[in-house]
Amino acid sequence: MTGDLLGIPWAVLLILLPLIGGLACFLLPSLSKSLGLLCALAILVAVGGLGWQLAENGAQRYAIGGWGAPLGIDLYADGLSLLMLVMAALVGLGVSVYSSAYFNGDKARHFWPLWLFLWAALNALFLSADIFNLYVTLELLGLAAVALVALAGGADALNAAMRYLLVSLLGSLFYLLGVALIYHGFGSVDIAILAQRIEPSPAAWSAVGLMSAGLLLKTALFPMHFWLPAAHASAPAPVSALLSALVVKAPFYILLRLWLEIFSPTGAAPGQLLGQLLGLLGAAAVLWGGIQALRQTRLKLLIAYSTVAQLGYLFLAFPLGTSIAWKGVFYLLLSHALAKAAMFMAAGNILYFCGHDRITDLDGVAQRLPLTLAAFSLAGVSIMGLPPSGGFVAKWLLLETALRSGQWWWAAILILGGLLAAAYIFQVIGHAFTQADAPAETGLVPARMEWTAVMFAFAAILLGFFATDAFELIGIGAPTSGVSGG
Amino acid sequence: MSYIILYALLGVGLFVLGLYALIIHAHLLRKILAINVMGTGVFLVLVALAARHQDAPPDPVPHAMVITGIVVAVSATALALILMLKVYAATGKTELHDGKPD
Numbered sequence: 037m038t039g040d041l042l043g044i045p046w047a048v049l050l051i052l053l054p055l056i057g058g059l060a061c062f063l064l065p066s067l068s069k070s071l072g073l074l075c076a077l078a079i080l081v082a083v084g085g086l087g088w089q090l091a092e093n094g095a096q097r098y099a100i101g102g103w104g105a106p107l108g109i110d111l112y113a114d115g116l117s118l119l120m121l122v123m124a125a126l127v128g129l130g131v132s133v134y135s136s137a138y139f140n141g142d143k144a145r146h147f148w149p150l151w152l153f154l155w156a157a158l159n160a161l162f163l164s165a166d167i168f169n170l171y172v173t174l175e176l177l178g179l180a181a182v183a184l185v186a187l188a189g190g191a192d193a194l195n196a197a198m199r200y201l202l203v204s205l206l207g208s209l210f211y212l213l214g215v216a217l218i219y220h221g222f223g224s225v226d227i228a229i230l231a232q233r234i235e236p237s238p239a240a241w242s243a244v245g246l247m248s249a250g251l252l253l254k255t256a257l258f259p260m261h262f263w264l265p266a267a268h269a270s271a272p273a274p275v276s277a278l279l280s281a282l283v284v285k286a287p288f289y290i291l292l293r294l295w296l297e298i299f300s301p302t303g304a305a306p307g308q309l310l311g312q313l314l315g316l317l318g319a320a321a322v323l324w325g326g327i328q329a330l331r332q333t334r335l336k337l338l339i340a341y342s343t344v345a346q347l348g349y350l351f352l353a354f355p356l357g358t359s360i361a362w363k364g365v366f367y368l369l370l371s372h373a374l375a376k377a378a379m380f381m382a383a384g385n386i387l388y389f390c391g392h393d394r395i396t397d398l399d400g401v402a403q404r405l406p407l408t409l410a411a412f413s414l415a416g417v418s419i420m421g422l423p424p425s426g427g428f429v430a431k432w433l434l435l436e437t438a439l440r441s442g443q444w445w446w447a448a449i450l451i452l453g454g455l456l457a458a459a460y461i462f463q464v465i466g467h468a469f470t471q472a473d474a475p476a477e478t479g480l481v482p483a484r485m486e487w488t489a490v491m492f493a494f495a496a497i498l499l500g501f502f503a504t505d506a507f508e509l510i511g512i513g514a515p516t517s518g519v520s521g522g
Numbered sequence: 523m524s525y526i527i528l529y530a531l532l533g534v535g536l537f538v539l540g541l542y543a544l545i546i547h548a549h550l551l552r553k554i555l556a557i558n559v560m561g562t563g564v565f566l567v568l569v570a571l572a573a574r575h576q577d578a579p580p581d582p583v584p585h586a587m588v589i590t591g592i593v594v595a596v597s598a599t600a601l602a603l604i605l606m607l608k609v610y611a612a613t614g615k616t617e618l619h620d621g622k623p624d
Contacts, residue, residue, distance in 0.1 A: 172590060195619060202554075219583070
């Protein structure tokens with residue numbers, strides 16, 4: 037029995053389930069809510085199955101249709117892919133539950149197929165073993181995400197969606213040009229094969245430059261973040277949660293894969309320089325995102341700028357480059373996903389209840405939506421990086437590496453970023469606790485929407501207690517074996 | 523200079539031309555066309571570099587990639603066009619407004 041279960045190709049199911057679910061939702065719109073929720077649960081089970089497979093047998097490679105690389109398409113799963121898949125499954129399930137109350141009627145009919153297609157693209161991306169397949173999944177992801185932003189309707193959302201689409205296509209084309217150069221130079225698109233063949237050469241470095249530029253644009257690293265706040269803030273709340281928690285992490289995941297497995301082990305001087313540059317841009321993003329978040333008057337825009345800042349932290353590991361710093365980044369990916377999903381959901385509840393998200397007019401929210409405000413504050417603890425949250429563990433690991441390697445300036449950025457985060461989060465909480473004149477009315481926001489936000493915020497805090505178990509799982513297949521230890 | 527390099531450079535030229543047009547033109551239809559020109563440039567590079575030597579038969583893998591790429595480009599263009607129409611219907615403009623929401 038256990039042998040049979042271990043033999044199931046869970047990786048393939050992870051892509052097929054949302055794809056079939058999406059088609060089914062498209063064909064049977066009246067059942068889309070139940071189908072979508074069922075699909076979300078099934079995906080969680082499949083991720084569990086894959087995790088078990090990885091824990092038993094180590095990293096998995098699966099040749100689709102029996103055609104292996106270099107001719108066919110391979111799926112590859114190791115600890116890093118598992119981390120991303122778990123993140124997508126958890127956030128996905130929560131967003132599905134939230135959306136089942138948030139979207140009704142026509143919106144629901146459009147939301148479910150698009151969301152499940154987006155999920156299929158995400159899972160396929162995290163399981164791809166070659167750089168061309170990554171391009172295709174990245175495009176699918178972008179198209180679904182743009183359509184979801186446009187779902188909000190209205191001039192602002194459509195404008196943001198259009199800009200998002202143009203930026204997304206531009207980024208993909210840069211990436212694809214890089215893929216063309218890599219394939220010409222080294223005769224393969226398979227990451228594992230490339231890792232053995234790649235050598236520092238002008239063609240390789242221009243490819244690295246092009247691919248990185250495209251991916252950085254899509255990850256919205258400062259100063260290429262200009263499209264993110266509008267897109268993330270004007271989308272419907274569950275979509276904002278998806279975009280900030282999952283979609284921006286996808287191009288970062290590709291960058292991480294390329295960097296850890298292909299580019300970094302070559303250890304050539306331009307790589308070191310690029311690492312320093314990425315670190316500097318990341319630091320600028322932390323500060324600029326924090327300052328801009330402080331200046332916002334709308335809650336959703338504030339949270340979107342906070343995403344810009346938090347994405348900056350991810351790039352601080354590039355100049356540090358040790359396996360502990362990478363662990364910090366992996367943990368930050370997960371804890372930010374949970375905390376930011378909770379924040380956008382809380383903002384969605386406030387918007388649902390008050391009809392606006394002007395920060396100065398949030399008085400009385402603490403009395404009327406205590407659960408929502410609790411979710412926002414708990415998520416804020418993780419975003420600020422206070423113990424015992426997941427965000428604390430992540431930032432602590434980065435801080436420790438920075439100090440140990442004598443690069444104290446990165447540590448200063450980490451602390452400054454935390455202070456800025458505290459400032460913008462307390463600003464919101466302060467307004468929310470102001471006494472309101474009107475009597476409290478409750479029961480307008482569906483309970484499901486309040487509770488999912490709370491669950492996510494709790495999960496982001498609890499993450500701080502399970503760090504060692506998580507690192508054991510991420511270590512499967514040794515995704516950071518190419519970098520120095522310590 | 524072999525014709526392979528010539529075609530590849532031509533592809534890069536189209537890419538740069540498209541990028542330039544994407545940046546300087548405000549009209550959305552021009553921006554969408556610019557993205558398509560850039561895509562065509564990338565496809566040309568892929569196809570040109572598939573022939574590793576002037577006389578040897580070309581490598582079929584990049585051709586398969588280009589076909590996949592064309593499918594992606596067509597769907598992306600369709601989405602971009604319908605979005606453009608929606609933006610026009612909502613704002614009466616064929617350009618993106620610059621400022622933040624509100």
